[in-house]
Amino acid sequence: MPDRSAEIHAATKAFILQEFLPGEDPSELTNGTPLLSGGVLDSISTVKLVGFLEDTYGIEFAAHEISEDHLDTLDRLTALVTAKLGSA
Amino acid sequence: MAEASIDSGATSQGSSAPREFSPALRFLALCVELALVLGLTHVFELEASSGLLELTPWVFGGFLLHAALPARWRLRAFLALSLAGFAVVFGPALAACMVALGLTLLVICHLPVPWWLRLSLLGVMGTLLTAARAEWVFTDWSLEINTILPVLGSIFMFRLVLYVYELRTENPDLTASQRLAYFFMLPNALFALFPIIDSKTFRRTYYDRDALEIYTKGVRWMGRGVTHLLIYRIIYQHFTPNVEAVSDLGGVLLSMVSSYALYLRVSGVFHLVIGMLGLFGFNLPETHHHYFLASGFNDLWRRINIYWTDFMMKIVYYPIFLRLRRRSPTRAMVVATLSVFMISWWLHSYQWFWIRGSFPMTAVDAIFWSLFAVTVLANSLLQARAGAARSLRGKRVTPRSALVHALKVVGMFSFMCALWSFWTGGSIDGWLKLVSAAGNSPPSDFMWLFAGVAGALAVGTIWQLVAQRPWTALVDRPSFRGAWCSSMALLLGLLWIGSPQASGFEDNTYVASLRKERLNAHDEARRLRGYYEEILDERHDLGVLGQLAQGKPAHWLRLSQTDALMAVSDRLYDAEFIPNHELMFCEASLTTNRWGLRDKDYSLEKPPNTVRIALLGASIEMGTGVENHQTFEARLERQLNEERAADAPQVEILNFAVAGYSPLAQLDVLNARARAFEPDIVMLVAHTIDPQLVMPHLARLMERDKLRLNPQLQQIVEKEAIDPYLEAGPETKHDIWRDQRRLLTWVYNSVASICHAQQIEPVWVFLQHPPNPSPAQVLRGEKLHDLALKAGFTTLMLDGERVYPADRWASLTLRPWDNHPNVEGHQRIADELLRQLREHPQLLAAAASTTER
Known part of the structure; x- marks a missing residue:
């Protein structure tokens, strides 16, 4: 499971860097970088990210999960996706 | 999140803010700053109509006490303070009623029954409250309840949706204090226009930083709110042109920009509310963040009211998008975005209903929200396709990127000014007419615009x-000391400006207009006109009128909306009072006698040794909002009789005034009704608004083919070619005044000639209402005076300063939304009229001698 988490973490980070932070130094995007509250993700990029995660991992997000509680950092995102995969 | 974990956040010291003051000194400095902010609300009487001034001691004292309490008690203390605030503003009984109704809604949410049953029960409660708010039921208790429903509605109309949503999806374990504090927040006792706040955000941000840092933010935001409200006043009083009089490009631009800038009042109130919550540890997200500098539609949507945006995303956008995404992400985005705006439109009317009592759905609203929807959607689709690159370190600004951004900001601001003026203008025709006025300007004006x-x-x-x-x-991130000094300098500067004796600005009109919440000249005139002739439709009440009318209960009706009147078909007026009728009108009892007059009973035949006065007028003379015995007519009659000599004739004043009657109607009342009572004196009360009332009245008579009822009127209209349909504008101004003058000349001459033919003394009384007339109104009053003198009236010009001293005006009117004189106002009018009659002793003496004959 740790491998799975690491893979999700890496894939998500790569997607965010490529789509929303082109040219950014990857080391600047840390596990705790605030994505929603920090303005990296707005509503459109958030649904884009959610679409990517749903399609990549075959999971479904509930509307209430699109919030800072679950998506504000890479760590929280990874934990949510991992939990969904674990319960699938 | 449990309350314990919230409380533990209160003691966290995670702040990285520089602290060159010790914490104790910093807190003391904040207290001084807060005292100054709250003091300024008193100096300038900011949001006085909402009750802010009564609550400032509670806010300040509550802040000190709350901050001194152990962290675990603070949320309960905030709740207790909030409930006390409701009791102060609404009185203990109504506050208790509001809390009881709110608790009932919350209890329903937690009943141990299936969700469909809970939602059905909430629906039943909602229907009952709707029935009370819309006054489908009209009982004593529903009237009482209605005074608190705007506030109860503003608290629950959206927050209950979020609460139920959260209960159904996550069902967090919360304490009673957390649940109640979310609904019953202190600022809601004052401001109905703060309905939405996300429940999760409310809890998550509670003491999520160092307490002093949050308090600092709260005080600064309140200061910013005060500044917004003061700028709003300047713009409203001095830079908001009368749309109907706009005649060139400059006027068009000023009208558009000012209509958008008036939104400063909303943002000012939001800053006050969020700042006030910051004083109690709620570190809420910034709202209305530099919204005039938005660079695109999505940017504006996020900046202008982030609370509304988050609500719509959570409840509408994400659920729809996720449901449709797998078929086509683009289609999902289109449907979700359009749904957000269509539902926003409906919810704004829903919000309007709870706050104002009506549910407007107009073509202008439809166009406004549709345009907004289409532009945001286009922006979203472009962004989804092209992507929106961001940077964690901030982008490097080049001259080109800076210019592009500046173009976007200027373009967005211009578009919003145009759109806002369309929305708040109220009619498509009116807005097109406004825009077309720019065509009157020479090319050089457009060059100046480009420059x-x-x-x-x-x-x-x-x-x-x-x-x-x-x-x-x-400058961007000053130290606490630097920011405090800047803030104090600004606040002290405002205090200095607001203290005219100190600043020497006593006679400065700009400073004077800052000091009170009042309507500007053309809105004041428009509001008064509405009382008389009901020319205005509801949409004209937007803007400051709408704000003032926030507390207006739904039962505060126009006379024609009550059952007081009966239609008449053969007169120049449409309706008259039902005889022997009693009703509540504007919260005062109104009783008519057997003759259909709002007065005590009189015989048709004049009693011996009696001087009889027939009073002709409209709503002020009728006594809107005061009891029968409190009208200036009733008071004057009593005072004249009390001070008369034993052998002097008694005085009877018969009140023929009816709200909505123009001078044309008053002439007909004299003809059809008053003459029969054998008056010795006819007292016609005039106001500067009269010329503007006769023309719509004439238009109505023409539309209903009623001119034939008065051949003389028909003749004068034809002979003088009086056109009541001339549209107001700079080029027609003189023609309109000419027609108004001709018609009023005929009315005055007719009244005077009827009186003279029957040996009645015609008296023309002029009352300047409201006070502080514009130069144009002063001139109009003088012209009316000339007309009355030429017609042969004895004229009495009531001294405006005696009746409505400049600093007493607000306390002499009924309510913030209704500027008819209140009981004291009527007393002052009666006193001034009595004084004038004493200065003209020949009037009553002559009438008395006639009586003796």
Whole structure:
């Protein structure tokens, strides 16, 4: 499971860097970088990210999960996706 | 999140803010700053109609007490303070009623029954409250309840949706204090226009930073709110042109920009509310963040009211998008975005209903929201396709990117000004007419406009380039000491301006207009006209009228909306009072006698040794909002009889006034009704608004083919070619005044000739209402006076300063939304009229001698 988490973490980070932070130094995007509250993700990029995660991992997000509680950092995102995969 | 974990956040010391003051000194400095902010609300009487001034001691004292309490008690203390605030503003009984109704809604949410049953019960409760708010039921208790429903509605109309949503999806374990504090927040006792706050955000941000840091933010935001409200006043009083009089490009631009800038009042109130919550540890997200500087539609949507945006995303956008995404993400985005705006439109009417009592759905609203929807959607689709690159370190600004950004900001601001003026203008025709007025300007005016835009772009571009210089960080992120000094300098400056004796600005009109919440000249005139002739439709009440009318209960009706009147078909007026009728009108009892007069009973035949006065007028003379015995007519009659000599004739004043009657109607009342009572004196009360009332009345008579009822009137209209359909505008101003003057001349001459033919003394009384007339109104009053003198009236010009002293005006009117004179106002009118009659002793003496004959 740790491998799975690491893979999700890496894939998500790569997607965010490529789509929303082109040219950014990857080391600047840390596990705790605030994505929603920090303005990296707005509503459109958030649904884009959610679409990517749903399609990549075959999971479904509930509307209430699109919030800072679950998506504000890479760590929280990874934990949510991992939990969904674990319960699938 | 449990309350314990919230409370533990209160003691966290995670702040990285510089602290060159010790915490104790910093807190003391904040207290001084807060005292100054709250003091300014008193100096300028900010949001006085909402009750803010009564609550400022509670806010200040509550803040000190709350901050001194152990962290675990603070949330309960905030709840207790909030409930006390409701009791102060609404009285203990109504506050208890509001809390009981709110608790009932919350209890329903937690009943141990299936969700469909809970939602059905909430629906039943909602229907009952709707029935009370819309006054489908009309009982004593529903009237009482209605006074608190705007506030109860504003608290629950959206928050209950979020609460139920959260209960159904996550069902967090919360304490009773957390649940109740979310609904019953202190600022809601004052401001109905703060309905939405996300429940999770409310809890998550509670003491999520160092307490002093949050308090600092709260005080600064309140200060910013005060500044917004003061700028709003300046714009409203001095830079909001009368749309109907706009005649050139400058006027069009000023009208559009000012209509958008008036939104400062909303943002000011939001800053006050969020700041006030910050004083109690709620570190809520910033709202209305530099919204005039939005660079696109999505940017504006996020900036202008982030609370509304988050609500719509959570409840509408994400659920729809996720449901449709797998078929087509683009289609999902289109449907979700359009749904957000269509539902926003409906919810704004829903919000309007709870706050104002009506549910407007107009073509202008439809166009406004549709345009907004289409532009945001286009922006979203472009962004989804092209992507929106961001940077964690901030982008480097180049001259080109700065210019592009400046272009976007100027373009967005211009578009919003145009759109806002359309929305708040109320009619498509009116807005098109406003825009077309720009065509009257010479080409040089357009050159100036282009020069102005170019200047704005240059300033915006340079500003961005300068702002990325390292030294500007000192300005952007000043130390506490630096920020405190700047804030204090601004607040003290405002205090100095607001203290005319100290500043020497006593006679400055700008400073005077800052000091009170009042309508500007053309809105004041428009409101008064509405009382008389009901010319205005509801949409004209937008803007400051709408704000003032927030507390207006739904039962505060126009006379024609009550059952007081019966239609008449053969007169120049449409309706008259039902005889022997009693009703509550504007919260005062109104009783008519057997003759259908709002007065005590009189015989048709004049009693011996009696001087009889027939009073002709409209709503002020009728006594809107005061009891029968409190009208100036009743008071004057009593005072005249009390002070008369034993052998002097008694005085009877018969009140023929009816709200909505123009001078044309008053002439007909004299003809058809008053003459029969054998008056010795006819007292016709005039106001500066009269010329504007006779023309719509004439138009109505013509539309209903009623001119034939008075051949003389028909003749004068034809002979003088009086056109009541002339549209107001600079080019027709003189024609309209000419027609108004001709018609009023005929009315005055007719009244005087009827009186003279029957040996009745015609008396023309002029009352300036409201006070502080514009130069044009003063001139109009003088012209009316001339007409009355030429017609042969004895004229009595009531002294405006005696009746409505400048600093007493607000306390002499009924309510913030209704400027008819209240009980004291009527007393002052009676006193002044009595004084005038004493100065003209020949009037009553002559009438008495006639009586003796």
